[in-house]
Amino acid sequence: MDRGHIKELDAKYIVHTYNRYDVVVDHACGALVTDVNGKEYVDLCSGYAANSLGYQDEAWLEAVIGQLKKVQHTSNLYYSEPGPLVAEKLVKRSGLCKVWFANSGGEANEAAIKTARKYGNTLADHKKNTIISLKKSFHGRTLATVTATGLAEAQEVFAPLVPGFVHAEIDDPEELVKLADQYDPCAFLMELVQGEGGVHALDRAFVDKAVELCDSRDILFIDDEVQVGIGRSGTLFAFEQYGFKPDIVSFAKGIGAGLPIGGIICGPKTCDVLVPGDHGSTFGMNPVACAGACVVLDTMDEKFLASVNEKAALIRGELKKMKKVTGLDGLGLMIGIDLKDMTGAEAVEKLMKEGVLAIPAGSRLRLLPPLTISEDEIERALKAIRKVLD
Numbered sequence: 154m155d156r157g158h159i160k161e162l163d164a165k166y167i168v169h170t171y172n173r174y175d176v177v178v179d180h181a182c183g184a185l186v187t188d189v190n191g192k193e194y195v196d197l198c199s200g201y202a203a204n205s206l207g208y209q210d211e212a213w214l215e216a217v218i219g220q221l222k223k224v225q226h227t228s229n230l231y232y233s234e235p236g237p238l239v240a241e242k243l244v245k246r247s248g249l250c251k252v253w254f255a256n257s258g259g260e261a262n263e264a265a266i267k268t269a270r271k272y273g274n275t276l277a278d279h280k281k282n283t284i285i286s287l288k289k290s291f292h293g294r295t296l297a298t299v300t301a302t303g304l305a306e307a308q309e310v311f312a313p314l315v316p317g318f319v320h321a322e323i324d325d326p327e328e329l330v331k332l333a334d335q336y337d338p339c340a341f342l343m344e345l346v347q348g349e350g351g352v353h354a355l356d357r358a359f360v361d362k363a364v365e366l367c368d369s370r371d372i373l374f375i376d377d378e379v380q381v382g383i384g385r386s387g388t389l390f391a392f393e394q395y396g397f398k399p400d401i402v403s404f405a406k407g408i409g410a411g412l413p414i415g416g417i418i419c420g421p422k423t424c425d426v427l428v429p430g431d432h433g434s435t436f437g438m439n440p441v442a443c444a445g446a447c448v449v450l451d452t453m454d455e456k457f458l459a460s461v462n463e464k465a466a467l468i469r470g471e472l473k474k475m476k477k478v479t480g481l482d483g484l485g486l487m488i489g490i491d492l493k494d495m496t497g498a499e500a501v502e503k504l505m506k507e508g509v510l511a512i513p514a515g516s517r518l519r520l521l522p523p524l525t526i527s528e529d530e531i532e533r534a535l536k537a538i539r540k541v542l543d
């Protein structure tokens with residue numbers, strides 16, 4: 154089918170909640186995506202950080218296809234092997250206790266919010282159920298996660314939103330203390346590296362203060378690692394670099410390597426909060442997605458994570474030398490770039506012409522390459538980026 158016809162069908166039959174770029178993807182391999190005209194792009198977006206192992210990773214394909222041939226879905230009425238194996242790996246590597254599986258980041262955060270609400274509402278001494286999230290945060294598109302999201306865009310049209318959410322300033326520990334005094338929250342919900350809000354890594358001192366408040370006032374720390382998690386930060390979880398253990402970690406995107414899967418990892422305070430009947434998801438713990446996720450987690454050993462850090466250092470080092478780059482933010486291979494005389498959105502359009510896929514984040518340019526991107530692919534991308542940013 155030619156690209157014009159695909160675009161026509163899309164325009165006529167798809168509800169337009171997205172503004173698409175003028176690229177019709179046909180196939181992909183490694184970090185390279187080819188459109189229907191045969192034009193190749195180095196993919197520094199990787200499906201919004203989902204394609205953590207790039208395209209056509211052999212071990213992942215083998216596991217997924219093998220599981221498809223065994224059984225594609227069972228429902229949560231029965232046991233199946235892949236889910237508990239993924240959960241065991243996540244628990245052992247996070248140092249937390251138990252996992253609940255969903256299919257997306259929004260759904261993962263919804264489960265985190267429900268867990269925190271039930272925790273706070275059933276506390277023995279007094280009931281508390283306010284959740285404090287951050288300005289410029291992004292937590293998903295369900296009604297509760299939209300409410301938790303701290304980006305001003307498009308919330309009022311969905312009113313009434315879910316009560317019990319308050320937004321704090323980023324990196325302002327004093328304000329956080331004031332809000333905690335005022336609202337007596339059951340949880341803080343934070344992305345340690347904010348994605349949609351501009352790829353900003355939270356200040357260590359701010360996170361330290363939040364953790365201190367959690368410890369002293371029995372507030373849960375929900376760490377939304379949907380975008381930064383599963384190796385992208387250079388450690389399996391970003392919280393490892395902030396030196397604390399959250400009560401709930403939400404994950405999605407990268408663990409699926411391109412298949413829909415998400416969930417929460419719960420610590421000692423939260424792992425037994427939800428009980429049968431409290432929550433569910435038909436496709437949660439789907440065996441095909443989980444068979445792939447096992448490969449993702451096995452691939453991300455120490456050597457692999459060291460290579461993520463090396464690639465991040467290389468790309469960041471080269472970006473810093475470019476004339477239009479005025480600052481870098483983020484962690485590891487989640488890179489936010491401040492630009493001189495150009496918005497992130499403008500840079501994305503220019504990069505696309507040069508054969509690189511990237512995305513904006515606020516006013517910044519955001520790079521989220523597959524974690525498996527090769528040196529050659531990095532060189533090719535940098536050559537194109539220099540044409541636009543140097």
Ligand SMILES: Cc1ncc(COP(=O)(O)O)c(C=O)c1O
Pocket residue numbers: 201256257258259260262291292293294344348349377378379380381405406
């Ligand atoms: C930090 C964060 N949380 C939650 C979500 C929502 O994930 P999903 O689109 O899979 O529902 C996203 C998506 O970009 C995200 O970046």
